[in-house]
Amino acid sequence: MASDEVKKVSLAVIRRLPKYHKCLGELLQKNVERVSSQELGRILGFTASQVRQDLNNFGEFGQQGYGYNVEQLYNEIAKILGLNTEHKMVIVGAGKLGQALAGYGDFERHGFKILALFDVNPNLIGSSIRGVPVHDMKDIIYFINENEVDIAVITVPRENAQEVADTLSQTLIKGIWNFAPVEVKAGPGVIVENVHLLDGLLTLSYRMNESRLTQKLKKIHEE
Amino acid sequence: MASDEVKKVSLAVIRRLPKYHKCLGELLQKNVERVSSQELGRILGFTASQVRQDLNNFGEFGQQGYGYNVEQLYNEIAKILGLNTEHKMVIVGAGKLGQALAGYGDFERHGFKILALFDVNPNLIGSSIRGVPVHDMKDIIYFINENEVDIAVITVPRENAQEVADTLSQTLIKGIWNFAPVEVKAGPGVIVENVHLLDGLLTLSYRMNESRLTQKLKKIHEE
DNA sequence: TAGATTGTTAATCGATTAACAATC
DNA sequence: TAGATTGTTAATCGATTAACAATC
Structure with a gap:
């Protein structure tokens, strides 16, 4: 019964979907028509490879030699996120x-x-x-x-x-x-x-604390 | 210069620290004195192995055959999170x-x-x-x-x-x-x-949408 | 001492990155 | 057609889990 095996999409991918959605919305606003995985990745700080892997969890939205149509991809992701219905x-x-x-x-x-x-x-x-x-x-x-x-x-x-x-x-x-x-x-x-x-505040506190420690270590080392 | 190589703690671990902190605070409230990695993991939904790996990023807080002292571990994690200073x-x-x-x-x-x-x-x-x-x-x-x-x-x-x-x-x-x-x-x-x-709301929406689709697929399959 | 449970190394699993044939 | 860029497979990297000797 391999046909109805649902390929489980990882939480990491799901949590990136809103980022794609937001970014594409902004590109759409700027009337950008097409975007490559490389460009999309550059804006979001992901690799082009990751962008393509992520999107291919849900379908084939791109076109070789062209990239992705911004409006179409925006709508596809909206649909995936369940934003097509109010x-x-x-x-x-x-x-x-x-x-x-x-x-x-x-x-x-x-x-x-x-x-x-x-x-x-x-x-x-x-x-x-x-x-x-x-x-x-x-x-x-x-x-x-x-x-x-x-x-x-x-x-x-x-x-x-x-x-x-x-x-x-x-x-x-x-x-x-x-x-x-x-x-x-x-x-x-x-x-x-x-x-x-x-949790977010504590994570911030940790990172502030860590950077303080790192700087201290650096200083000790320089002396 | 291997001695000052700072072993970078992964973001995944850092984001779990507030969970440990909270859980230990609750145990402390209940006057629980000691806790094993197994018990702590059970409460939080982590494996005992993961709990021990996570904590060992920051030091050796446990004792063989005993586990972890709740109050001490709580304070250690507070310190790691930068909560020892106001x-x-x-x-x-x-x-x-x-x-x-x-x-x-x-x-x-x-x-x-x-x-x-x-x-x-x-x-x-x-x-x-x-x-x-x-x-x-x-x-x-x-x-x-x-x-x-x-x-x-x-x-x-x-x-x-x-x-x-x-x-x-x-x-x-x-x-x-x-x-x-x-x-x-x-x-x-x-x-x-x-x-x-x-983002959190969109993730919720995705998961609601997904579970609806899964149920639909199941139904189709049952027919 | 015997039992329990750690710290840590090794094995596994999963996610990210690289590479490249397919194709627009 | 030639160049660009995808979809996808393979390689790498990192995080989680398992195993076990050390030791309280």
């Missing part, structure tokens, strides 16, 4: 972070439409943030199922994050994007992407 | 995201002290957000140098991000944590960590 999102937690994400235009621009925020705070319920209404947390299950919401963003405090994920797992939601600093689990068929903001 | 941060951009980060307790808890927010908006300048004052962007160079600020967080709109990074490069700042959706560059000696929020 996604409907809700944000759970209407605190500062929830509000920040609700106002972040980049999401809408890529077809992620934010329908509502949800919160338990009666002072927030009924208000609206940059045109996005804040609803009562009590109504979330009904709302998600009724509006065929795809993706829920969790921006509640750590203590409540798993509980929210459990509630969401009872709905028709397909993806959870979690900003609370815990690894939340969801029901089967629900894809979870955990964001670890602190 | 870091001073400022946030550039007092919009919703800047405000959200200013109120995020996890940073302080790990020794990252937020001294101030900076903005150009006269309505915000002079106010304070959860005890953190908002200053005029004009004063940022003086403030950073005077207060020996380590790290600057950029939460301004994309258009202004590089300009802010250029300004910061004129100061004694050591690290930049950039949330604007552009890859900012900084002067020599300044470490930059770019956060790509949208």
Whole structure:
């Protein structure tokens, strides 16, 4: 049964797809018509070889002697990323972070439409943030199922994050994007992407620390 | 000159360090005294072998027949991550995201002290957000140098991000944590960590799309 | 001492890079 | 046609896993 063996695409490749997508979008903006794997690699800091290997995971998008058509490749990658259909999102937690994400235009621009925020705070319920209404947390299950919401963003405090994920797992939601600093689990068929903001800061701190040490070592050596 | 060859630690290892740190912190909280590489790996989803390899990049922290002392290892990793000294941060951009980060307790808890927010908006300048004052962007160079600020967080709109990074490069700042959706560059000696929020969302979208396709394929096959 | 578990070397696996025939 | 650049196979490189002697 070799025919339906799904060639698993590695996470490393997947995490590069948004970079290609963004870069091609910028080229498109500049009215660039075609691009070679070499040029694309140069811009992104990848080798031409890697660019070709990456893209060939998904199909043959190029043409020998020509390269890749920017618009076509942009659209192909959008399709691979699932950006050809509009996604409907809700944000759970209407605190500062929830509000920040609700106002972040980049999401809408890529077809992620934010329908509502949800919160338990009666002072927030009924208000609206940059045109996005804040609803009562009590109504979330009904709302998600009724509006065929795809993706829920969790921006509640750590203590409540798993509980929210459990509630969401009872709905028709397909993806959870979690900003609370815990690894939340969801029901089967629900894809979870955990964001670890602190990790990025600690990595920065490590690199600052390391560069300081390296400089110190250099100095010692020069003496 | 083999003696000062710095064995470069791979990025993959570095990005795991915050996970070890967090996990050990939780074990410490639970008063667990010792932990084996096997147990630590089990919790984090790594192999015991990988745990030992990772840690041995930085020293010999364990003891045969015993494992690792939780508190000691926690402190060692904190030191490696540069968490033994307090870091001073400022946030550039007092919009919703800047405000959200200013109120995020996890940073302080790990020794990252937020001294101030900076903005150009006269309505915000002079106010304070959860005890953190908002200053005029004009004063940022003086403030950073005077207060020996380590790290600057950029939460301004994309258009202004590089300009802010250029300004910061004129100061004694050591690290930049950039949330604007552009890859900012900084002067020599300044470490930059770019956060790509949208990338995470696109990766989630890809995985949702992929799982949908996989299920479709399965169905076709079953028929 | 005996059992456990490390640090470390060797084997395996996977991802990146190089090379080149195919072809536009 | 000649030049360019792909898709793809082979070679290399690096990271993960396995194995085991050292030792607490």
